[in-house]
Each structure stands twice: as C-alpha cells, then as structure tokens.
Amino acid sequence: MAAKRKPVTRADHDRLFFTRWVLFLLVANEAAGLPEVSRQRLHALLFMSFASSRYYSIEPLRQRARRTPQGPYYRHAHVALGGLVLGGMVSVDEFRAHPALRDLQFEGVFRPTLKGLDVARIMRETVTGARLYRFLLDMCLASAYTTTSYRTHSDATGENGKLGMGLEDAALDKILESDLTYRRAIRRYGDTLELQDAPGEQTPTVEGLSSIERRLEQQGAYNRKDVVAAYQTLLMRRSGEAA
C-alpha cells in the first residue's frame, strides 16, 4: 500500500468507484472460471451488474451506457480499464484499436494480473468492497453454472459446435443479451440505454429476481446466488425458444 494519502477530489469519485467495480468484475469473472473477457463482454457484464445490483441492496453507479452496434458502452469503463492496464493490474492480450467516431476504444482480452488480485484483495477489506465483490462473484458463479448446464445439455442433444465459437462463450453472450433491463432499454429510442424510468423504481431485472425469490421461498432453502442462477437459466431458455 502507498505510504501516504493521495489528494482525492469529488470529481475523482466516479472514476475511482468505477475502477473498483471493473477490477472486481474481472477478478470475479476469473474466479468463477467464466470465459475470458473481451471489451464488448465487459461492457455487457457491467450493464447486467448495474441492472441487478439493487437486488443485493447495492446502488448502481451513476454512469449510463451508450447504445453502440456492439452493445452497451460505458465511457468510464474504458477510462478505468486503461488505468488498470497501465497500472499493471490487468493484462491485455490481442490488443487492437477499435475505430469509433466519438470515443477512443480498444479491443482485447482482459485478465487480472497478480498485482490486480492483490489490489482487489485490499479493496475487499472494507464492508462495502466485500459486499460488492460478493455480489459480482455470485453473478459470475451463476453465469458459470448456467453456461456449464448449457454445455452439458448441448452435449446431450448433439447441438455442440453449431455456433462456431466456444459454447460457453455463446451461452454467456446469450444471457447478457437477454437480460430484461437490456431488452427493454434497446427497444427504446435514444442514444443512452436507460436502466430505470424514475429514481427509486426497480429495474425489470430486479423485479424478475424478486419474483423468482418469492417462488423459491415457497420451496424451502435458497440463497441469492440460486435466485440469480435461476434468473439466468430462464434467460437462456427464453433466448433458446426465441431462436
């Protein structure tokens, strides 16, 4: 840890909170054994995490995603990622600049480094940090469970290999694309992808999670990770039916 405190102004808050969220997400993704994170997937994961964080009583960060042909895009995530890579906390493979008219973007595959894991451990020492990480880990573990089930199901039904990419990759993308809040946001007109209509209102994702929780309550023991896993499994199934 650094020897002295750094001056932090109010203007730095959003950037720092976003950096923590992104680093935790990358570490949780790695810990859950999910497929590697591309730029596009990172932004989609961020969107789903913001859409569902209130279910864990965590306020989503204030940034809003922009609509791009590749899916949601957070300007702050790009800045945070750049900082994490240059700070040696995240490694980047297959780097290439991604041409975009309004913002500098880059493609690549991102993984936390040892130093990144160490910094994340320090950040998890606070209650807020620990809660946030637990939530993101639950979300990633639920995704891992759902994608593994999908692979097993595909192996059994002989659908394996249809999609021309890693099955788990494809399954994860399906889950992210089918998220209820994301589906609602992209149906609307506008440059930004809105999470909720009015302050204090629940996102469709949180509403979905809460209704699954009510169903599970009637069936006995469960935890929030089970609820998230059930939600993602339903999304997978729904996207399969739609296809």
Next chain:
Amino acid sequence: MRSDIHLPVVERLRVLNYPLYPGSTKQGLDLSFDKGVTVIAGINGIGKTTLLNLLLRMLVGPTNPSKAATRDMGLVSKRSLVTARKFSFFQDRAGVALGTNATSTLTFRIGGKQIAVTRRLTNLEITKLVISGKTTATPDNNAFLEQMAELSGLATAYDFHMVVRYVQFFTEERLPLLWSPTAQLELFKMLFVDEAIGRKLNKLYSEIQSADTDYRNRTYQYNQRKDRYEEARAQYQSVDPDLIAVTAKLATARTELEAASQQHRLATARAAELVNQRDDVDRKIESLQVTLDQEIHAFHQQDAAYIAQALPTLDDKLQMLMQGLGSNLGCFVCGKGSKREVAAISKRLRDHHCFVCDASLAHGTTPNVTPITARALQKIEHKIDALRVEIAAHQNSQQQQDEDYANALSLVRPAVTRRHELMMRVEHLEAQLPQTPDANQGPLLADLETEKLELDQLAEKRKQLSAQYRHQIDKLFAEMGEIENDLGSRLKNYAEAFLHESVVVKFLRNYPFKVATGAPQINLPTFRIAMTSSTHLAAHDRSTATSVSESQKEFLDLAFRMTLLDMVVNDGATMLVMETPEASLDSWFMARAAQMIRKFSPEGGQRMLIATSNINGTTMIPALLGLLSKNGNLRKLPKAQQSRLIDLMALAEEPGVLRDDEAREKLTAELRNYIGS
C-alpha cells in the same frame, strides 16, 4: 411612490443533457440574448413553449403550469398562484428518465449584478448560484426568490414571482391584467405605490376576510341554536311542564353529560398523546436520516480515498518510466531519451502536472499523512448500518403507532357524538324551565345573548376594517393619480399603434368590489380603455374582455404589460418574453402587431424582447426582426445580427415532420429568406 425597480434581463441560457434540446453539435443548447428583438422560430411541437417555460422557471423555480384566464390574480389565494405542485415538468416533457446531469444554467442581470443560476432539470432544484462572479452557498428556491426580490427592489418573493411570471412573460400561462380591476390593484401595490400602503392593504384584506368568515359561521350556529331554543320553549310552555320531573331529568342529563365529557376528554387526550409520540418519532427519524446522509457523504470521500490509495500512485508509474530513462538505456516506448527528457518530466511533476498528458493535477496534501485503514472504513460502515437499522426500527414502531392512533380515533368519534347528543338534551330540558330574570336559571338564554353581543361587535369590527381598507385605497388612488397621465398616454400610444383606432384611456374609481361577502362595497380605481371601431366612430368604453375582439383583447393586455414595464424601469433596461399570438390576426394586423412589439424594444435601445413565432409563411418573423421596408420589400439580417433569429429546428430534437425531405426543405427555405444560406 416607489423607487426604481430592476427586473431580470437574461443574457445566456445553457442546457445540458436534455434530450429535447441536443443542440446543433449535440453538445447541448447555448443561447446568447442581445438587447433588441430576438425571435425563436420553429414549427409546432418543436419546443418553443418549453423553451419559454424553461426561461421562466429558471428565474422563479418550479411552479404549476396553468392555462390562461382561468384565474384572477387579485382574487384567488396567493399561495395557490405560486405553489409548486409539479416539480417534474421538464422530466415529463423529455419522455425519458433524465439523469442528474441534465441541467440548465441561466445568466441574467438584475439590480446591477450578474447572476448565474444552475438548476437540475429533473426537479428544478438549484445546484449552483454565482452572483457577480462569486459562487455562493446554494440556496433553496424560497431563499433564492427572496434574494432576487431584494435585488429587484420588489417587496417580497411573492411579488417578484408574480411580476416576472405575469408581467415580464406573456405566454400561454398569462393571466388577464388590463381586464381585471383586482389584478390591476395587485400590480399597483407591487409596482407603484408606497410599500407601506401595499402591506396595510394586504393585512387588512386578510383581517376582513377572517372576520367575515368568523361572523358568518358563528351567525349560522347562533341562528340554529336560537331556533332550537325557541322551538323547545314554544312546545313545552304550551303543555305546562311538570317542573319537578323536568328538573330531575335535567339533573340526570347533566350528570351523564359530565361523564360523557370526561370520557371525551380522555379519548381526545389519548389521541393527542399518540400524535405527539408520532411527531417525536418523525423528528427522530428525520434527525437520524440527516446523520445518515452526513455519514454516507463522509464515507464516500473516505471510500474513494481508500481506493485511490490501493491503486498505484503517480510516483509508482513515474519510477517505472524513469527506470529506463535514468539508466541511459532509453525510453521503454521509443528506445531513445536522455537527461533532457528526465529534466522535462521532473519539471512537469514539480509544477503538479501529469508527466504524460501535462494536465494540471490537484496539489498534494501535507506529506506523511496517515493512510486510511480498512478498519477505519469498517467503523464508519458499521455506524451507517447501525443508523439504517435504527431508522428501520423507528419506521416499524411508526406503523404500530399508526394502528394505535386509528384505534384511539375510533373511540373519540362515538364520544363526540354522545356528548353532542347529551348537550342537545340538556339544552332542550333547560328550555322547558320557566324564564326568570336570574341568569343562573337560564344559562342557555344568557349564552345566546352574549353570543349576539359578540356577533354585533364582530360586525362592527368588520365594518371598521373595511373603512380602513377604503382609506388605504384612497391613499393608493391619490398616489396613482401622480402617474395616471404618464401611464395613460403610454398605454394609449401602444394601443393605437396596434389598433389603428382612436383610443382614450381613463383612470376611474368606479369598480364595485367587496373584500368579503358581508363586507361593505368599495370602489376600486382601474384603468379602462375607450375606443372607436368600425361600427362606433365615437370612442366608447371597453371595460370588459368581452367587449373587444379576441385578438384586440390579447394585444391590449400585451400593451398594458409594455406600459407597466416602461413605467417601472424608468426607461432603463428591461425584458419582455412573449409567445406571439399571431394565429388570430389577419395580415394587416400582423404587421401592426409587429410594429407595436418593436416599438417596445427599438433598435439600439436598452430593452430586450424575446418572442417565439411559428414558421408559417406569414410576415410575422421578418416584421418582428424589422426586415420589411415600408413598401413591403424584404431585406436580410446583417451577419452580425444573425443571432437574433434562433432556428429551433437546428437545435431541438428532430420531430417526425422534418424527416420528410420536402417539408424540411420548405421550412428551412423560409428561414433562409431572412438570414441567407
């Protein structure tokens, strides 16, 4: 008479992150306003009215939009005119959820000071206030209006709100001023006569109303009681009541009444006690909530600092860079570099600049500050959690209290009914006893007589207050007499400029008015218009809005506002913002209307006039901008003045009709005629 009044004059409006106004470069709206006439042109639904609404609400804060002519500012409750019930006006107009970064900043000048107020568009809350270049503590809207009232020279925040909203702005929310003698009286109080007269009139007005309401309510009750008393007497006196039996019944009824009163007192006291308890809990929750907000605010600062601390410092990054440069092996990136580069980098750091992008950095705090520990943060987090738990516990107990209160109320209601029944019974029985000169024998009658006496005194008080009110109106009339000729001739000039008819303005004290239903009638002074017309060659009185045509009515009301503004600012800088009511005008009157409007704000003067206009192929826009010569030829706006024509189609969100190429070409071609390509 009042000293000069300075009303706000806008200079610049910036709107950020509001979907209705993306601006020409998608960076938001940034409009500058110069002295003279500025026209905001656009098609239906593009947001002209919303823009005027925004200008107004930046000045006065959130208010309920109300349609024209539905109220009279001199007669309705003051509170209802300015109370904000609809905080989400711009949120609703946007159609999508606005972020907290959707803001607007209005820069304006008032009383020699430049003010820049920033409001959040979700609820119009003030987020920043800069007065003469100095950022002040962010006030709430009431405090802001108080400040503005003081700078403008108006007596109260209410006066400021009303004058800006209904005199300076002539929009769809306008109220009739010239056509309402009571509205005129309000304006005379606010703008012209001595503040003391206005204060006294307002005080007397509410006192008369209160005395009148009191008198009428009590008279009604008195009459009812008296009727019952008379009825009972008539009934029982004729049957020669058994005095012993009546007295016995009366004694029983009184005992029962005493018991019922006791029960009523207990039930009421219990309900009151529960209300107090609930208030206590409310206060506790409020206080805890404030503490919680403060803790969360402090925690965010600490949490951010903790994250910053865990991330590599600039020094760490510098060390890595310098490792290569300092070892004479050259830069990691380009393989070159020498001591000169090392010196340049060091200098940037000494000057508190980033060694990569040269951006200015915040100065460091004193060295060797103790780092924040996770434990310290956990302490605050536990405190926040504990506060949340405590608030939740109080909220739960509140629910229980609500239930208790509902139960207590259910006991109060029957106790009140029972007590009332018994009181009626006692009154009935008392009425059966023979009337004696001894007051103890007839308490009810004595009561009635006392009440009658008090009612007479109240009526006398109401009469006296009305006389005082009339006296103040006399004073007001005398003061207004000093400016009567000036105001009349200005109004006449404006009216004649538009109407092309001979106009006579009279200031008469003959409008019958009652402050309250039972108060004596008072004649109010009021400006009235008399004019000739195609059917009446001699000028005759047009005292009501229905005695002139719709368009005449609107323009005369506009002329009255121009006159008031002329008078109060003593021909100095002022501003009028209007929606041009061109729809009801034929082409001849359109030119005259534009002429009247330009007369208020002549070129090279101190006045500012902002008007919206539809792009509808008429001559209203060029006439307002003074681009039409006497023989009807059209000239173009000089380049330096092109900001006088604001093309909202280029700045607002594109409506469906503009996606039709033919429509777009037709509409933009019209504006090109005035400003060139």
